[in-house]
Amino acid sequence: GVSHVLTLALQELSLLCKRDVNGVGTLYDLLRSRWLQALLKIYECLQHYLRKRPDPVTLQARALSREVVELLHQAPQSGEIKELRRLLRSPHFKALLSAHDTVAQKDFEPTLPPLPDNIPENEEAMRIVCLVKNNQPLGATIKRHEITGDITVARVIHGGLADRSGLLYAGDKLVEVNGVPVEGLEPEQVINILALSQGTIMFKLIPVSDRPVSNQTTLYVRAMADYWPLQDPAIPCADAGLPFKRGEILQIVDQNDALWWQARKVSDLSACAGLIPSNHLLKRKQREFWWCQPFQPHLCLKSSMFACMPDVFSSTVPLPHPAGFRRSMRLCRRKARLNQQSCYSRCPSSCYSTLAAPYEEVVRYQRHPTDRHRLIILVGPAGVGVNELRRRLITSNPQEFQSATPHTTRVQKSYEMNGREYHYISKETFENMVYSHRMLEYGEYKGYLYGTSIDAVRTVLDAGKICVIDLEPQGIQIARTHELKPYIIFIKPPSIGCMRQTRKNARIITDYYVNMKFKEEDLQEMEESAKKMEAQFGQFFDHVIVNDNLQEASAQLLSAVHRAQDEPQWVPAVWICSDNQP
Incomplete structure (x- = not known):
């Protein structure tokens, strides 16, 4: 196990530590620390637990408890037997056994539909992908290819269901969705099929020949403008958009698309990413919005190059004026x-x-x-x-x-x-x-x-x-x-x-x-x-x-x-x- 590997590493490092090799002493002390060894033992126990899935000993624990209570009633009474009967007949214990039986008798594994039997021999390149929705969005957008007219996956949203599955990629050609051929359908019709799907979604698709390799580096930016995807008619999918307000810090996780980036708010990094306009696109939107506005006289903020405000809570006692307060x-x-x-x-x-730039790159x-x-x-x-x-x-x-x-x-x-x-x-x-x-x-x-x-x-x-x-x-x-x-x-x-x-x-x-x-x-x-x-x-x-x-x-x-x-x-x-x- 991991603990055995750690022991061997400590034995090797103990030899190098005596030779005063740079950094080995620090590494030796780290690996020998009690907290790391305890953490590795916990890790091994969890791995052992995952390998040996616990199966319920019985599916009828409540019925078994009632039988035990009847046997105890017939047995010679003693202090221990009376206490055990009282525990088994208590409402909390009965509720616990009832919950146990409910969980033990229920199958929590998703039920996947069987693969179709009538797959032609000339469709070796096709792939069947089944995803379990669990009341969460698919996390992908589709589009129609400009030349061939095929329905393809436009992008996979970072952190979404499709991204976590590792089975869908941008560029995959959709052939069927839940047994319905998509040839000749509009993207909106395919989206409607996906929206009405419950439980599982089965795709028949032709995988993209060259899967995109993501070498993106995480970028953090401060939004310098507001953005509301539901008010943007140009966004590929409004439901996949990420609304934000000026001043909010965003984590950019994907910039492969020149027009639409994928990002999430630093305040909620566990959430699925959403679509935001790229720096170039949002700046263009700002210019278009400004130029289409009718001329209005300047009636807004009365301000100047000066900063000091009048003293709101002024004292009636004369005070000396420090610098900047005259x-x-x-x-x-x-x-x-x-x-x-x-x-x-x-x-x-x-x-x-x-x-001004719509995004400002920031660091901690x-x-x-x-x-x-x-x-x-x-x-x-x-x-x-x-x-x-x-x-x-x-x-x-x-x-x-x-x-x-x-x-x-x-x-x-x-x-x-x-x-x-x-x-x-x-x-x-x-x-x-x-x-x-x-x-x-x-x-x-x-x-x-x-x-x-x-x-x-x-x-x-x-x-x-x-x-x-x-x-x-x-x-x-x-x-x-x-x-x-x-x-x-x-x-x-x-x-x-x-x-x-x-x-x-x-x-x-x-x-x-x-x-x-x-x-x-x-x-x-x-x-x-x-x-x-x-x-x-x-x-x-x-x-x-x-x-x-x-x-x-x-x-x-x-x-x-x-x-x-x-x-x-x-x-x-x-x-x-x-x-x-x-």
């Missing part, structure tokens, strides 16, 4: 949010998103303790409390968390210190930083420029701290680099009814430095803005927090930030490839 910086962002924007920043179905990444921390980006609509959550996170542990110090072109005030509230630079220097793409966000307020630079973020990360910033969604693409490896958290508002309660005494900051109470239209605008953010940028969000309770949301944020640094996460594959390049 009111002028936040008002600058608020003003820029109302300005006219480009097509990309205003329209969820913009040309930018149309030209876990930060090494010696690596720099990942940048934490908070995103959310105005008034949802992004700024307050960021402030609470940083003040909870200033030695661990810090915000990036913004840049400005305004004059430094007497009580300010360069590099603490702001980095004070000239307008020319600021514009050069913008032109060289060193700004994550920027804008103008009262004639002065404000912005947060990549250099400021890098300074915090180089100091060994976790940099926490908030951005407008349009700045996400600039920040998504292999150097910063941002972890993006979307702060989502609760329902309108919940906001009416939680924001009773809250204030929103206006352009006139007046703390105004939230109005009903402010809450509605917040909800609509959040929906548009999710619709346009939801694929970039690594985590979502609903801010229905500030204290609970703060605790969730702290937990999410630590998970981003310490646990494996899905990140774009180019980030890791860039790190490995010399």
